[in-house]
Amino acid sequence: MTQRVISVFLPRWPTDRLARMQGKAAPSPDIPIVMVGRVGRRRAVAHMNLAAAKTGLRLGQAVAHATALVPGLLLRDLDAEGDNAALQRLALWAQRLYSPTVAADPPDGLVIDATGCAHLFGDEEKMLIDLRRRLAKAGYAATVAIADSWGGAHALARYSRRSLFVVPQGGLGVQLKDLPVAALRLPPETVQALAKPGFDTIGELEATAKGPLAHRFGLEPIRRLDQAHGREREPIEPVLAADTPRAAKIFAEPIGAPETMARYLTELTVELCATLEALNLGAKSIDAWFYRVDNRIESARVGLSTPARDARRLAKLLCEKLENVDPGFGVDKMVLAAPGAEPLAYRQDEAHLGSDNRAVADLAGLIDTLRVRLGADAVYRLTSAESDIPERSVRKTPAVERPAAFSWPVDWPRPTRFFPRPEPIETVALLPDQPPASFTWRGVRRRVRRADGPERVFGEWWKSDVELARSRDYFQVEDDGGERYWIYRDGDGEDAATGSQRWFMAGVFG
């Protein structure tokens, strides 16, 4: 599988962070703020907010000069260490939400290995939109890009002038061509040196013979060029909170056979569970990283519905994930971590006194197995919701807990099969109150023998204005073969405001 990497660029990270820390006391965003750093013995502008950028100040300008140019300029000392620490914390936050492999990309970015993660959000674009929205909510301006390589995504997030950029697989070369050489993460001296003979864009550099280039400028430009185009792998060393329980193993010889991987994974799980036990913690999720010999890190994540540290059960769940892990030419390091572990104390089993809780707790293992195999959303329980509209009267709840007892009307017949999307049917019916005499559904015409109804359901006007006048009439009908169906008419059969007056198949009775 091609790697997919998200690069997040936080152009105003130090000032945004300052504003967030000050909360309500923060000065208005219209006031220009400059973060002051040191260049040698000179105090210089190291960073500025948007308002300050509009006044025409430049980075690296002497502070005395800047204050003279812009009246009312606020000066703050740059806290580079604090910014970096906060960036690490932001990476941990992103790790919880988006992908097990997230790293801080100092001084002002994050890098996320999104390989195989995007489908959880719909698609890659939706994932990026979600990421930007959450960052914006926290007060951080961000531009994001997803591409086949870290270098490529990094360059596009910073230099493409688009706040959100999805580069399709294999489409990186075209997009990188016109970007300046500075986008390659090269030291400023190298960029200047490259500018002298006229290398301004990545495309020009790419078109040049590599031998003379290396001879004159060293290997660094070529390495960065290869990384940007995804020809050279760049591992993303995942961030881990210092107190995260973890277990790691380094192999003298790379391993790759599935059985061997499973065996060591099980060993590591046992080790991790012992650590968790010593700390009285239970894992809520387990991340596994497999460091490949070809400089690539594969990862797997298992989520648990209740905190657990049962080594056998966890090892089984992790081993199921192994089939998605490509060991390539071999794996020489394995790391297992349990981020966000929760307290899990020993508990005396209630003797079999007919308590319901016991049975539910016992099922957590089964639920986790099914969730790992089928996806987290595919295992659930159902409970009733306060609504008379049939499709809204059922609500999913987590499978681990028994929801409160249900309350649906018991005196109205309800079909066993219910189509989440009602299917339009062709009918012959007398308006306004009669059930149809016949209807055509899925290409088969059925004559209605018996019918009962209508059961009128009104729109929930408190939810949206459109539903104010809406109503539906539900009928039970029986065809020649004795099959019974639940059909409805959108509207009351007279007034156009109540609905389209078309008929729909809602379900099949059993």
Add this chain to the structure above:
Amino acid sequence: MSPTPSPAALDALRRKVRALETQDRVTRAVLPFGVPPLDARLPGGGLALGALHEVAGGADEALYGATAARFAAGVLARAQGEVLWCRRQADLFAPSLAQAGLPPERVIFADAGDEAGVLAAMEEGLRWPGLAGVIGEVGKLSMTASRRLQLAA
């Protein structure tokens, strides 16, 4: 000598053989329907527990399985404990199950996407102790698959 023995004699013989067979068989627990005419015809007086049962309908019913689902829900309503219901997609209507006596809070639903997934989820559920029953909705059940499930049950 008459080549065909009387039906009565055959019947007596059959009963004798059955009695001999059931003597050393472990008596299995059953879930009676509570309807005497039905239970009397089932070995042991009800549906055998720890076994695989197939519920199927004919005609259009084979397509939608509405009656079969409601029937299965009705059977499991009388068993104690949690039920795992594996299906390809979410087209089951919980209020109807409740009307059949199976309150949905007792049911864990698993949407498996395809039939292979349904069978795998069923097997996982059958191997787990403490479930009252596992229901799987499949279009066709091969001999291998049914044997696997029977062994797991």
